[in-house]
Amino acid sequence: MPASFSRLRPSAARLTRWLVTLPPALFLVVFFLLPALIMAAASFREPGEFGGLAPLSEKGFTLEAYRFVGEDVIYAGILAKSFLVAGATTLLCLLLAYPLALLIARSPKRQRDLLVLLVILPFASNFLIRVYAWIIILGPLNLLYSTTAVIVGMVYVHLPFMILPLYTNLEKHDPALLEAAQDLGAGTWTRFWRVTWPLSLPGVFSGAVLVFIPVLGMFAVPELLGGTGDILIGNLIKEQFLDNRDWPLGATLSLGLTAAVLAVAGVSARLTRGRGAAA
């Protein structure tokens, strides 16, 4: 019991607690938890004649949508492509982010805040503007509407998610470790691969999750920069809900995406815990 509340009678303290906790909790139960559960239930329904779901009294519950996804290899292929694009994006982000994060971490303390702010600033402009910028740039280069364009756009939109956790990790490294390695005769590369890199892995993992997960569900970047073949799972879900109006199929695919996201988050949490340090 926090100090400022210990003077209250127990019943009044409990009342305060509920008055503060309940409004946000109730709001999120109604607008986040309930819709999520309804979506899970919708995956077991049949599509309605004019979109939406068929009346429960007529069609009941069915595994039709799951059977449909399971039988058609197209869906597995699109999920695989989504993972490939997310993986490529994560790797490229790491490649671009690491030197910059290291540079900022090794800068004098008074310069660091400014250098970090310079990373956040472009990130603060609207998401669509950042995608649009690449339409202008890649259009004249004849690179627009390709998988390359999709990956470039994905990297651009998510790069700060990789830079910031990496920097937060690298900033905490003790310079004495590198000095000790140097005294023991380690060269620049050895010092990096044997000292800095292993210590930075928790930062690498948290950055990777922050990039990988949103890329996995993205539909707008492939839609604006990709060609006709560049359909990811996000596009498929969007199509079911807005164009084809097959909501049970859309709900099933959304649950698939949720499972993929949870798996990625779980693997990363395990890897990070295995290293015994948080980013």
Add this chain to the structure above:
Amino acid sequence: MTRSPWLWAAGLTTYGFLYVPLAVVVLFSFNDSELNASWVGFTTRWYGILLADDNMLQAAANSLFIAIVASTVATVLGTMAGIAMHRWRPKLLPFLVLTPVAMPEILLGVSLLLFFRQVLDLTLGFFSILAAHITFSIGFVAIIVRARLAGMDESIFEAARDLGATPWRTFRRVTLPLILPGIVAGYLMAFTLSIDDFVITFFVAGVGMSTLPLQIYSMIKVAVTPEVNAVSTLLMALTLTLIALASRFAPETLKSGQ
């Protein structure tokens, strides 16, 4: 520690990658040509066309109104959630507050679409957008407020109590003034998120209602026009102003990538 020339070169390349595309957008907003291809001459006519575009102005007004209402409600609920998580360490609340922040936006978008249309049978529009924006903003406000509370010395509250202050008085005279910068930063964050949101709004907006990002999306989906560059430049100027305000009220929120 050493910053070798290679590290400088690689780091500056990444800064270039971050800034050059946006600079191109701003530059071509002043270009006297229909095409975003080569520099022809200076003009401000795209801004004139933009300011005469009724659809765009209506969408901007909608966005502004939704952002003001949504971020106000989200700030109140998010502050309560932040305080509750700090004081009583509840088990379920962090799950409810943090999951919408961490999951891909499309999942929140489609589940809300399903909820509004199938369960509530609601006509999509102002209310559905508002509810969606509040839902994803609460978590960001709560995180900022909780971080602010975590950095404070508990003995201040004990001192207030020892001097005979009631809990409500302690909250109003001690806690609230101390966390106010966090609340302001949370409000600005929620405002920016709301006015910028595209993905979730895209699913819950319906046909009758447009916001600025939806309007921009439908424009760039059809064709590239410098009018988009002009609106982008104005939006960037607005965001910069908000960041400047945030750094004044709560400089710590801009530090070390929080």
